[in-house]
Amino acid sequence: QKEVEQDPGPLSVPEGAIVSLNCTYSNSAFQYFMWYRQYSRKGPELLMYTYSSGNKEDGRFTAQVDKSSKYISLFIRDSQPSDSATYLCAMSDGDKVIFGPGTSLSVIP
């Protein structure tokens, strides 16, 4: 079993749709949870950061962490074509950050 699993997609949605991206993990030592966005030919950029379980909202983006189920989610409301990118979940035990394989998202105008 991989340490972090993520549906690779690709995911294609119409503009304005609600997008749900998910990851599962196996290491119960993970305490810090992140979502990164990566545009083609660019480095990843931090989108959301959460410590332990709970929800965090930032504009159109909501991150959820359920440590009991080892499951994290990112919701994007009112999706825009500019949201088209690869989304990487990431998590850390405070030592180093482990990334999921990424989900490719296309938002169609």
Next chain:
Amino acid sequence: NAGVMQNPRHLVRRRGQEARLRCSPMKGHSHVYWYRQLPEEGLKFMVYLQKENIIDESGMPKERFSAEFPKEGPSILRIQQVVRGDSAAYFCASSPLTGDGSGYTFGSGTRLTVV
């Protein structure tokens, strides 16, 4: 306010040659991390360095790969005797703090092609 600078952006090497990838962290950041990205596989941790010290190299292949972060100058990821399987995008990240991930800033990567 330059971010993490990686060069070269693209590097082509023939099998058996050496590849040197450079990373200058953000100003004020003393922690450097190298990751390798293959298509459909996400980012794989390779090595974590602080100035003049390798802190964690658990993701680094045992042979042909080495990394350093000298007191002066950029961090260097060195791949000796490259093979086709080394073709990938190599990303460097820096942070002011150790690995909780909150302060990671990535460079734009070096795309290595081995022909």
